[in-house]
Amino acid sequence: MRGPANAEDPSTTSPRRGSIRLGLLGCGTVGGGVLELCAANARWLEGRVGAPLEVRRVLVRDPAKERVAACDPRWITTRPEDVVDDPEIDVVVEVMGGEGAALELVERAISAGKGVVTANKLLLAKHGPRLVDLAIARGTDLAFEGAVGGGIPIIRTLREAFASDWVERLAGIVNGTCNYVLGRMREGGLGLDAAVREAQAKGYAEADPSLDTGGHDAAHKLCVLAMLAFGARVPASALHVEGIEGIEERDHRYAERFGYVIKHLAIGRDFGDAIELRVHPTLIPKTSVLANVSGVLNAILLEGRALGPCMLYGRGAGDLPTAVSVVSDILDVGRSIVAGASGLLTRGIAMEPRPLKPQEDIETRYYLRLSAPERPGLMARIAGGLGELGVSLEQMVQPERPATPGDPVDIVVLTHVAREGNVTAALERMRAEGLFAAPPRLYRIEVS
Template identity: 40%
Template structure:
């Protein structure tokens, strides 16, 4: 029986999970692939560090060259993170005929198209299911299950840290600052949480999903990203009164041959499935022209969930090796990238305004909407003893982004509007 030799780069949370699954599921994996999968070498920073995993210490190395340039390695599994250094190592592995499995969303969002092209050129596979939504098989669904359909829209919760924070704020009425500290203490958020809370992590994932779903090279720079640092418990409480939960959503939409991709806090109707996705869980909602609506739900991170996706990719590589089709099944972005202009991006919006509490104010505000052809679904004034000014909540009907931006500019120029407290998209 053929032995497939693995070089594992990284032995942190995910890398440890990969080793554990390969050890615990050895017989099943052998039967599925017809090959024995064997770890030959593991790249670590410290070879002397104690580890709670069954792994021969002689396999450990601190030199990446022992993996990417070695003749006795067939597949490189990269779970160490980083971008530029890691990109160079993966390029070397591909150019030397090694297949690659990676969980690196940053790398694939920035350089995915280039690496896929190199892999195809050298007859190699590069798979990256674990780079988006942990254990949810969303990438395989987009490249295989939806290959006969045309995807019109994808949106969902793709960052577990921010979903944990917003869930806690909603269920416990806690402030953003307090919940962030708790998330850091639990290990859900990094000491520097910028990538998560500013929406950058979610934006990278949405760039990957949009590239695969729309078959065009969508880059990180094409994603309009806004995080949750401005979200207050008052925003969440007002939303709950009106039947909404506040979630950080990634949204990718296609209109004809042009697309838009964004990450933003959004009010999700409580009747929508995404509203009940809580804690560190992820969910991606996909709408295809033929299949209609589907939702993928599961753990978005963690050692074994993410490692499950990594090993599933590894199984796919090994099966391709046995069939001799490596490098021929890679999904490519063959369509020209066309981004939608603001006048073609439509949605409903939630606005919370602090205004002067006097006659005629509401008429001036609604006139600004009417002048820009933005119709209103509801206008509410909510009492707030902590705010001496009037608080007005407005929910619009579907309108284009261009008109909405014009309204916001007009409101900002009005003397009677003290502050545009919040603007959120409304979903569901």
């Protein structure tokens, strides 16, 4: 950790006049990392803020639980009001997670004029615009770098570096669990369940991984990104969200055959009159920079109208990477307080309700895996069925022979750019005719 070897530990120093006084809501993985960074780099951080950071209160559920050495037992409380209602606390750091209690406490802190730093993507996805409005009205700051991308400075980049430009497109690997699982399926030949179990054993996936593998974690992050990238007030429930549960090992083999890899992406585009926001498995060329983001790493590609492409890459989760982002936000909010300019960070966030492009009107290319009993004319019927609704084919192959004549075979189709509603309507028409032996699989191919 950065800082001189003799950096002071705030737990051993007496309060000094002019300090920035912190109250933490939560002291789990990320909260412990925040305390460790603040303790190890105390003098360095003081120089960056212009005043020492002083932890005053830490809200916990179980005061008897063992915690990081940087957490002074004298700070511990189980009473939320000791943090949000204490007039001497300047900045409230919300790292407790969840929605209900966190929302109430963050609103109380903002209403009391305190700066708030949060890493809570669920809270921001569902209530971010409302909380930003409240902070602007109250003249205080709401900072949330840690909510997306762990230690990747994506929020700061959108808020500051792109302040003079307009983001036209973003595409990101924002969930490390999905990225790890898909990588192990592709490289290790594992099935989905086996890859998930391996991720759990390594601590990369929760006991219940559905929030990650179902795409909902990535959707929450995309909502937060859309606030800054597109100035959009969009409810999380409006996004098109697909997880990775339907992907099979053979999909990776087929994608490889055509020169693609499968990644789980959060995608946003601004068309002016509407925006696209969607989360789903996506085939991307093996030559793409995103295709080479491996393991639990995250990466977000931005395209500015003037700047062009820009990519941020790094560790998207974990105690210290996320804590780095949280402490950086504390520094920003603390500097604003010292300068007597609270609220400047948040005041620059401008949002308005923006319509989402209906999913059926999305236009991209498609990978289709169709299972049907082998018979003469099968591929011609599929090509004709898609062509009847204006879907043009780029390639269509039967990758493997059936074990027994007449058994179902896989037909893999790559389309040219087509309207999604036409593709799904053509597949539904052929399914209703009894052409398929199993439900068709549709995955999108990302186009620049």
